[in-house]
Amino acid sequence: xxxxxxxxxxxxxxxxxxxxxxxxxxxxxxxxxxxxxxxxxxxxxxxxxxxxxxxxxxxxxxxxxxxxxxxxxxxxxxxxxxxxxxxxxxxxxxxxxxxxxxxxxxxxxxxxxxxxxxxxxxxxxxxxxxxxxxxxxxxxxxxxxxxxxxxxxxxxxxxxxxxxxxxxxxxxxxxxxxxxxxxxxxxxxxxxxxxxxxxxxxxxxxxx
Numbered sequence: 001x002x003x004x005x006x007x008x009x010x011x012x013x014x015x016x017x018x019x020x021x022x023x024x025x026x027x028x029x030x031x032x033x034x035x036x037x038x039x040x041x042x043x044x045x046x047x048x049x050x051x052x053x054x055x056x057x058x059x060x061x062x063x064x065x066x067x068x069x070x071x072x073x074x075x076x077x078x079x080x081x082x083x084x085x086x087x088x089x090x091x092x093x094x095x096x097x098x099x100x101x102x103x104x105x106x107x108x109x110x111x112x113x114x115x116x117x118x119x120x121x122x123x124x125x126x127x128x129x130x131x132x133x134x135x136x137x138x139x140x141x142x143x144x145x146x147x148x149x150x151x152x153x154x155x156x157x158x159x160x161x162x163x164x165x166x167x168x169x170x171x172x173x174x175x176x177x178x179x180x181x182x183x184x185x186x187x188x189x190x191x192x193x194x195x196x197x198x199x200x201x202x203x204x205x206x207x208x
Contacts (some may be wrong), residue, residue, distance in 0.1 A: 003055040003105050010105070011044060011169060014115050018122055025080075032064065032081040037136040037165075039064040042126065043083035047102060054106040058093070059118075061088025061126060063139050067164045072156055087157055088142055088208050097124040135163060155181075163198045177199045 016026055019042065024031040029044040041064045047056040064081035078085055093101035103114055109125045133139050155178045163171035179191045179202050195202050 002052050003167075004050065005053065006084075006105055006111065007050075007055045007057060010115065010118070014119060015044060015122070018119060022127060027080045027082075030080065030082045034081070034128070035069070038133070038139055039081040040130045040133065041081050041083040042087045044141065054104065056102040056104050058100075058102045059121070059126065060084075060089060060090055060091050061095075061129065063133055063142075064090040065136070065139070065161065068160055069155055072160045073196070082151065088139065088146070090129075092121055092125065095129055097123065114194060136161070140165070140167075160194075163200065168200075171198065171202050176202065 009057050011029060015037070016031075019026065019031045019033075022033070024033045024042070029046075031042040031044075033040040041062045043060040043062075045058050045060055047058075050056060060083045062083040064083075064086040066077035066081075066203075068087070069075060069077035073085075083089060091100070093099060105111065105114055132142065140158060140161050143161075143184060147158065155174075159178070160176040162168075162174065175191065175195050175198070179188060179195075182191065184190055192202055
């Protein structure tokens with residue numbers, strides 16, 4: 001029995017139907033549930049070290065918004081929202097409060113036990129986690145929270161979203177803070193260009 005085929009059948013017969021029942025669309029091993037301003041995204045990632053005898057895979061989650069494209073990301077948004085192009089990207093390990101976690105299928109695996117674990121994690125961890133995000137304001141609030149904990153790594157994604165959705169004061173304050181933080185001319189030039197695109201100002205009197 002080739003484990004890659006078992007893995008494909010697991011996605012087809014167990015994982016995909018579960019996401020479909022909950023309003024997700026599928027493309028390859030990616031799933032997305034679309035809302036007006038964002039999407040919940042999931043990727044089933046297989047290990048690059050997989051063999052015929054053993055397959056390991058994990059589940060990645062994210063929140064996609066096309067408002068970051070064109071301004072923040074200098075390219076067109078993908079037609080299908082994917083986890084790799086998302087913000088707030090988290091692996092199932094984090095939702096399980098474990099180290100880097102991978103499901104494993106091999107000749108000695110109890111396949112039904114693996115199916116039950118995957119199904120349980122999707123239903124009891126991933127779906128409840130996603131339900132925190134019902135509005136774009138929920139998304140921005142979580143980005144702000146993670147940033148405060150030094151978890152979320154972008155200086156500009158949240159600034160862009162604040163400006164796009166009418167939180168001009170917050171966007172302006174963040175842009176000034178970023179400008180004052182960077183010393184390199186190239187960084188400051190990028191921030192000035194971004195500020196211009198967002199109709200924000202870099203006030204020299206307030207810079208350090």
